[in-house]
Amino acid sequence: MKKLLAIIFLISSLAQAQFTINGTMTAALDTDWVILYKIEGARQQFVQNATIKKDTLLIDGKKQAIGTFKFDLPENTKAGFYRITYRTSGVSFVDFIFNKENVAFAFHPDYPEQSATFSTSKENIYYKDYLSEISTAQQTLDSIQITAIRNPNLDLKSAYKKAFNKVNSIQKQYLTNANEMYVKPFIKATLRVNPPEIKTTAKEYMTNMTSTFFDNMDFNDETLINSSFLVDRIADYVFYINYSDNKETQQKLYKNAINTVFDKISNATFKKDVIEFLIAQFENSKNLELIDFLFENHYEKLSENLQNKDFLKEKKALFATEIGRIAPDFSWKENGKNLALSTxxxxxxxxxxxxxxxCSHCLKEIPQLHKFLQDKNDVKVVAFSLERNDFGWKNMKATLPNWHHVLGLNKWENKIARTYNINATPTYFVLDKNKKIIAKPEEFIDVKEFVNKL
Incomplete structure (x- = not known):
């Protein structure tokens, strides 16, 4: 009997040996799910999901819609940076630290970062307090610095020194009190390297900012690596700190910033993740030059076992037919001769x-295109027809003389069509004499407009 009671007690103890993550959304939300991830550098690992319970509260005499959720974590859950996500797009997440303690927080779902407040969790409350206090002090210091640059006749050295000492005093206090806390590396890495003396020009100020940006960040610290901290700072450095209105200068700044970042990273897996993260950012703006730069100078120099060949192949295929690329080559037989686009x-x-x-749109637009280009001797057409068989194509091409006609069997599964990412017809590309893609007009009217400008 005693043995049975001991087993029951053990099971009961184990069942209670867990931690909870409680969240409250302080506004109505158009979704009823929330997902918990563990952040590991530029990646996030799924942990579990939960349902948002919707309710209303009476606040100042008015009904306020809220949503609550809860995650139960086992006792052996690893300490680290975690993220809850509740939307598929837009601002949709809250990051927090978990270090073997219950966590409770509230936030507005439309601006989570600014509104998140923690009611339970020593680590998160301490870090939030630190960020609030250090950012206020830093803003005061920056304000004095900017005023000095705009008004060089003002003597602000004393005010700057006082604000400078205030920032360092706050930093020292929080670092000292953070001993043995998980959050300590984040506090250490957050402080900017402010110059001890006020700068007199904007150039000096920005030079100091860019040259010292990473000085307090330890890129070998596993706690920092396994969080969103370093990736966020890398994004700030590459896309905001190094900025120019001039396009060519901006491209150079991007490359220099990227090289600076990777000179700091020795952890190969983290480096791979950061490269893939930056490629995704440049993918959004279709900056092919920087995507190529990242692949050629960094990704392809990783060890073979780290490179994701599927990722490499997928991304290169995705951008193979973007404006600025040389059109992928293909060949065909015409009047007994072997021809190729490239030649x-x-x-x-x-x-x-x-x-x-x-394709009904094709049958309407193709004759219009033929008529429009009849007297334009400096423009040649290569018509690639996606067909199940050659019957209709043979009849149609006879009405379109002086064009190059290519038959692409297997319709959408045609190899060349897949290379060009064709998912609708007609699809147009305008090439220069070297077969570089210079435009991708959507309709015949767009082709006409672009060709008239050549």
Whole structure:
């Protein structure tokens, strides 16, 4: 009996040996789910999901919609940076620290970072207090510095020194009190390296900012690596600190910033994750030059076992037909001759069109395009027809003389069509004489407008 009671007690103790994450959304939300992830550098690992319970509270005599959720974590859950996500797009997450303690917080779902407040969790409350106090002091210091640059006749050295000492005093206090806390590396890494003396020009100020930006950040610290901290700072450095209105200068700044970042990172896995993160950022703006730069100078120099060949292949295929790329080559037989797109040398520009005889838009636009280009000797057309068989194509191409006609069987599964990411017809590409893609007009009217400007 005693043995049975001991087992029951043990089971009961184990069942209670867990931690809870409680969240409250202080506004109505158009979703009823929330997902918990563990942050590991530029990646996030799924932990579990939960349902948002919706309710209303009476606040100052008014009904306020709220949403609550709860996660139960086992006793062996690893300490680290965690993230709750509640939307598929836009601002949709809250990051927090978990270090073997219950966590409770509230936030407004439309501006979570600014509104998040913690009611339970020594680590998170301490870090939030630190960020609030240090950012206020830093803003005061920055304000004095900017005023001095704008008004060089003002003597602000004493005020600057006082604000400078205030920042360092806050930093020292929080660091001292953070001994043995998980949050300590974040506090250490957050402090900016402010110059001890006030700067007199904007150039001096920005030079100090860029040259010392990472000085307090230990890129070998596993706690920092396994959080969103370093990735967020890298994004700030690459995309905001190094900025120019001039496009060419900006590209150079991007490259220099990227090289600076990777000179700091020795952890190969983290480096790979950061490269993939930056590629994704430049993918949003279709900055092919920087994507190529990242692949050629950093990704492809990783060890073979770290490179994701599928990722490499997928991304290179995705951008193979963007404006600025050389159009992927293909060959065909025409009047007994073997021809290839890359070796055509008949015009200053080419219109490459993917079309089909069972496409009503094509049957309307193709004759219009033929008529429009009849007197334009410096533009040649390569018409690539996606078909199930050659019956309709043979009849149709006879009505379109002086064009190059290519038959692409297997319709959407045609290898060339897949290379060009064709998912609709007609699809137009305008090429220069070197077969570089210079435009991707959506409709015939757009082709006409672009060609008239050549």
């Amino acid at each position: 055509l040398n008949e015009a200053e520009n080419y219109v490459l069109i993917f079309w089909s005889t069972d």
